[in-house]
Amino acid sequence: MFKSSISPANFKSYTSNCSKNLGANLVFNDNLVVLGIETSCDDTAAAVVRSDGEILSQVVSSQAELLARYGGVAPKMAEEAHSQVIDQVVQDALDKANLTEADLSAVAVTIGPGLSLCLRVGVQKARKIAAIYQLPIVGVHHMEAHTLVARLCDRDLQFPFMALLISGGHNLLVLARDLGHYLQLGTTIDDAIGEAYDKSAKWLGLDLRRSGGPAIEELARQGDAQSVKFSVPMKQHKDCNFSYAGLKTQVKLAIESKNIDAGIPFSSASIEDQCLRADIAASFQRVAVLHLEERCERAIQWALEIEPSIKHLVVSGGVASNQYVRARLHEVVARNSLQLVCPPPSLCTDNGVMIAWTGIENIRLGRFDPPPPVIEPEDCQLDLRPRWPLGEEYARGRSVARSVRTARIHPSLTALTQASECQS
Numbered sequence: 001m002f003k004s005s006i007s008p009a010n011f012k013s014y015t016s017n018c019s020k021n022l023g024a025n026l027v028f029n030d031n032l033v034v035l036g037i038e039t040s041c042d043d044t045a046a047a048v049v050r051s052d053g054e055i056l057s058q059v060v061s062s063q064a065e066l067l068a069r070y071g072g073v074a075p076k077m078a079e080e081a082h083s084q085v086i087d088q089v090v091q092d093a094l095d096k097a098n099l100t101e102a103d104l105s106a107v108a109v110t111i112g113p114g115l116s117l118c119l120r121v122g123v124q125k126a127r128k129i130a131a132i133y134q135l136p137i138v139g140v141h142h143m144e145a146h147t148l149v150a151r152l153c154d155r156d157l158q159f160p161f162m163a164l165l166i167s168g169g170h171n172l173l174v175l176a177r178d179l180g181h182y183l184q185l186g187t188t189i190d191d192a193i194g195e196a197y198d199k200s201a202k203w204l205g206l207d208l209r210r211s212g213g214p215a216i217e218e219l220a221r222q223g224d225a226q227s228v229k230f231s232v233p234m235k236q237h238k239d240c241n242f243s244y245a246g247l248k249t250q251v252k253l254a255i256e257s258k259n260i261d262a263g264i265p266f267s268s269a270s271i272e273d274q275c276l277r278a279d280i281a282a283s284f285q286r287v288a289v290l291h292l293e294e295r296c297e298r299a300i301q302w303a304l305e306i307e308p309s310i311k312h313l314v315v316s317g318g319v320a321s322n323q324y325v326r327a328r329l330h331e332v333v334a335r336n337s338l339q340l341v342c343p344p345p346s347l348c349t350d351n352g353v354m355i356a357w358t359g360i361e362n363i364r365l366g367r368f369d370p371p372p373p374v375i376e377p378e379d380c381q382l383d384l385r386p387r388w389p390l391g392e393e394y395a396r397g398r399s400v401a402r403s404v405r406t407a408r409i410h411p412s413l414t415a416l417t418q419a420s421e422c423q424s
């Protein structure tokens, strides 16, 4: 059995010594063993990762059946589903790693952004383990985790780099300047691309048990991507923001105009009807990804003006597991003499590995909380951050009124990092 060389008792002094001198780019073998827990949306995930990058275990329990039945995530039901499986998922992760809680160096858990009912399940579990076994705990930003997992996959990936984060709830273009320091170049003004994939799949009567994205990707291979003339969103806006609500509506209208009965599942539809659906799927995917390509192209120019040393574009989040998306973005990146870093699909969709790894990166800089009390006070308010921006919006010659207007519950991760650096 693997035994961590750093016991929880000497952990704090060890990391605080390190954090004074080590930059976030320095990778070293320090034998941390971290449990990562993720419950921000519809997957219950846990993993154990060692600080040399070895993934000791990875377990994901998906709520795909629920999603297929209700056509989307219902927070109360998702919370119940997380509660039912969380103990087993964490136990399986420990068993597969051939470890017990006592062998861990720390616990990392997603505290936001996400659905608070769901986040709470993971955070309570993490705090319970950390309290009983007196382990430090790290509260992780879900989108930072999608970004940083690329540094686990590509150990040469140094800050600064660019990241395109594409999932069911987020569509972000960021400049990752350092650990905890992100500049937001673009975000969606309405829906994320994953939401557009999911709704299009639902309206096309596809089997949603693996979520809508993979279903559309598969069907699109059989269709003619030029057959339906969808327009590319936000052509007239020369910025790096995204919009997918209009494209969703275009898909819905195309389905109605071709008299496709979405009530009939794809497998029961006539061959002719199946071909029409494949054409819509392929045309949708072409335009959805063209929108990504255009925004990435501009964002690369912006980012290089700010940080000319950038060499990589990371593409992560559930939609980054799509092969067509990867191939098209590969071309954009190559045209701009950058390299594409795309984690393997199992690390693009929500997972515990990215949470554990982000925990490790933060612990190395001394960013963690002490073990919680074994008996939490009854009025204990958990630190959950359902709406939590990753960084400040890049203004580039215009006012930042949009971000000021946006009702925020929490200051961005970057603002918090800067504030804590000023204090120390």
Ligand code: KG4
Pocket: 041, 166, 167, 168, 169, 170, 193, 194, 195, 197, 198, 211, 212, 213, 214, 217, 317, 318, 319, 320, 321, 322, 323, 348, 349, 350
């Ligand atoms: O990152 P993720 O697992 O969860 C969120 O944080 O949202 O992303 C889930 C999203 C879903 O919308 C799903 O349909 C999409 O990622 N997705 C895909 C593919 N695999 C997952 N979209 C397109 N193609 C795929 N192969």
Ligand code: ZN
Pocket: 142, 146, 167, 317, 318, 349, 350
């Ligand atoms: Zn995600």
